[in-house]
Amino acid sequence: AQSVSQHNHHVILSEAASLELGCNYSYGGTVNLFWYVQYPGQHLQLLLKYFSGDPLVKGIKGFEAEFIKSKFSFNLRKPSVQWSDTAEYFCALNTNAGKSTFGDGTTLTVKP
């Protein structure tokens, strides 16, 4: 069975602080990994994705994530957060078995 684990349920940061949200997955085969973001009152939308190639992927709004296969991890990072980054962040996994699995989400609150 495949699973996704997000370790931080709620993170509170001040503006300009650095961010790292943890994501670990469990699956023995090929995976595609995603981070989605849901800003208050908006649709869930894609932040970045990893399919293959360079394990460091860059997304919108200065976010990046690194796929470390040996650690089954896909952590999300941003060097300096802004108040507008306040949102809920979901890590997700697609496999060639045709299933999508999402983590429980991390709520990020950035204080101005």
Added chain:
Amino acid sequence: SQTIHQWPATLVQPVGSPLSLECTVEGTSNPNLYWYRQAAGRGLQLLFYSVGIGQISSEVPQNLSASRPQDRQFILSSKKLLLSDSGFYLCAWSPPGPNYNEQFFGPGTRLTVL
């Protein structure tokens, strides 16, 4: 461009009543379609997905069912709602083919069962 619609946006229903939530996608053909339930602090739970008309895969046993009567229409139903069916329901689509791609989400339906 592609768009996804869900309705209604909010719904309050009594226990034991039927349910029908509708999702339609425009601007693409033969999309993969998904129904999720989002609970606070519990992420997104995949309920059903469909790779074509009449093809439905159920992920968890539950009081709900799904149907895909047309290529770009996906319906979530129940014959008798339970209190535990309350939640936020999201429809999503992805391009046709292997389920490798990102998904595009609708605005969701907030269902309250009283």
